[in-house]
Amino acid sequence: MKGSSLAAGLKVVAERKARASQAKKEKRSEEDKAPTVLIGGHFHPEVHSTLLLIRADVRCRGKSLKQVLGEAINDLAAKYGKPQPYRGED
Numbered sequence: 001m002k003g004s005s006l007a008a009g010l011k012v013v014a015e016r017k018a019r020a021s022q023a024k025k026e027k028r029s030e031e032d033k034a035p036t037v038l039i040g041g042h043f044h045p046e047v048h049s050t051l052l053l054i055r056a057d058v059r060c061r062g063k064s065l066k067q068v069l070g071e072a073i074n075d076l077a078a079k080y081g082k083p084q085p086y087r088g089e090d
Helices: 002-032 045-056 065-079
Strands: none
């Protein structure tokens, strides 16, 4: 009896996790369809080198350059009291 109720409980938990995971994927899929814009500029090569050094830092743990720049944009927005637009998408 105990084994079957434990198995049933584990099945319920697994189903909840699967539904939550699917909902998260669907939300991401909707966000991926949102239009994007290119933000860029010409900077001295040292700026690029510094960004690459930051990306290589162990605290970045394999983040892309886009993610590092997104974090920088959020920091700048916070400095000026504006909403932080970057949500960590790739």
